[in-house]
Amino acid sequence: MTSVGSGTLRVRVLFFATYADRVGRETEDFILPAPATVGDVVRRVRAVLPGGERIPERPLAAVNRVHARLDAAVADGDEVALLPPLAGG
Amino acid sequence: MLHLTRQPIDVGRLLAAVAGSERGGTACFIGTVRDHQDGRSVVRLEYSAYEPMAEQECAAIVAEAVARWPVRVALEHRLGELAIGDAAVVVIASSAHRAPAFEACRYVIEEAKRRVPVWKKEHFADGVIEWVDPTRPASAAAAPAQVRGA
Numbered sequence: 001m002t003s004v005g006s007g008t009l010r011v012r013v014l015f016f017a018t019y020a021d022r023v024g025r026e027t028e029d030f031i032l033p034a035p036a037t038v039g040d041v042v043r044r045v046r047a048v049l050p051g052g053e054r055i056p057e058r059p060l061a062a063v064n065r066v067h068a069r070l071d072a073a074v075a076d077g078d079e080v081a082l083l084p085p086l087a088g089g
Numbered sequence: 090m091l092h093l094t095r096q097p098i099d100v101g102r103l104l105a106a107v108a109g110s111e112r113g114g115t116a117c118f119i120g121t122v123r124d125h126q127d128g129r130s131v132v133r134l135e136y137s138a139y140e141p142m143a144e145q146e147c148a149a150i151v152a153e154a155v156a157r158w159p160v161r162v163a164l165e166h167r168l169g170e171l172a173i174g175d176a177a178v179v180v181i182a183s184s185a186h187r188a189p190a191f192e193a194c195r196y197v198i199e200e201a202k203r204r205v206p207v208w209k210k211e212h213f214a215d216g217v218i219e220w221v222d223p224t225r226p227a228s229a230a231a232a233p234a235q236v237r238g239a
Contacts, residue, residue, distance in 0.1 A: 016139055017208035018220040065142035067204065081139055081206070087221040088136075088143075088166060088207030089120040089178045089198065 009034045009076035011041055015055075017084045022054040032074075038063060039070035041080050055082060092147035093140060095169045098176045103163040107183040112161065114187035116194040120178040122171045126221075130214035134221075136168045136177060139206040150200045154182065157196070158189040164197055166207060177209075 010031050020026050023045070030044050038061045046052045060083040061068050074080060100119065107115065122134050143166070151162045163181045171177055178201065182193035209221045 014139065016206065017137060017210075018222070021220075062139070062142055062206070065139075065145055081142065083139065083206050084208060084220065085222050085224040086203070086206060087209050087223050088138075088205045089202045 007034055008032065009036060009074065009078075011036075011074050011076075011078045011080050013041060013045060014079060014081040016081065019055055019059070019082050019084050023049045023051040025049075034076070036074050037070065038068050038072050038074060038080060041074060042070065042082065045082070059083065060086070092144055092151075092164050092166060093138060094165055094167055096167075098165050098167050098179045100176070100179055100181075103165060103179055103181050107161040107163050107181050109161065109183065111185060112183040113185055114190040115181060115183040116187065116190040117182075118178075118180045118194050118198045119176050120198070122173050122175050122177055124173045126211055126213075129217075131173070131211050132214050133173065133212045134171045134177070135210040135212070136166075136171060137208055137210075138166070138168055140168075143205050143207055146205045147201065150197055150204065153200070154193040154197050158182075158184065158193040160184045160189050160193040162193055162197055164201065166201070166205065168207070 008031050010029055013028050013030060015023055015026055032040055032044060046055055058070060062081040062083060063072055063074060064079050124131055147164050151164050154160060154162050160182045166178045180194050180197045182190045184190040210218055211221055212218050
């Protein structure tokens with residue numbers, strides 16, 4: 001991803017399983033005002049993506065492949081994954 | 090891929106991987122595809138994952154078990170389309186004695202269920218296809234994934 005100007009940050013959001021079905025894609029980039037949290041990313045997804053309102057307000061999430069709380073900060077270039085309820089095993 | 094596979098899980102190979110002449114106790118958990126869910130007939134399951142994170146999370150769980158008990162641990166999860174009776178996940182823990190083997194095996198499967206980003210689609214006999222949501226009240230309740238700071 002190309003870098004963005006100061007005062008903003010770009011994150012790549014990944015969608016899986018039922019969330020990918022709901023928004024009709026597996027990935028989407030977003031530019032947000034800095035600083036931003038995972039919760040801010042979720043709010044943006046819900047507000048602007050068609051079908052985004054079908055993602056829960058408080059989904060499980062990961063930042064750069066590590067489970068993250070909604071109040072965790074995101075940085076420019078981060079990969080934010082929104083995870084439907086896990087169903088392994 | 091270390092912990093994820095698209096091939097049938099080879100339990101014998103995993104057993105051999107954790108075996109050792111000083112290991113007198115080996116515990117094994119095999120999760121297999123069930124033919125029913127909430128009273129409905131299931132014909133097959135389709136597993137998918139956030140693969141890089143799933144690999145990382147599996148490795149972390151195994152490392153935690155090895156740090157906590159004197160065990161050697163194998164953990165493998167299968168992805169793709171599985172038939173009834175196929176093994177979806179296998180955990181094997183071996184130690185000098187049975188107690189740490191059982192405890193580590195239990196720890197690894199419980200943590201894997203809570204933390205590894207894997208999802209499954211159920212194909213029902215009536216043609217309906219649905220993503221499994223273990224948090225749905227009709228299904229067996231499952232604890233939410235453990236959340237760590239980012």
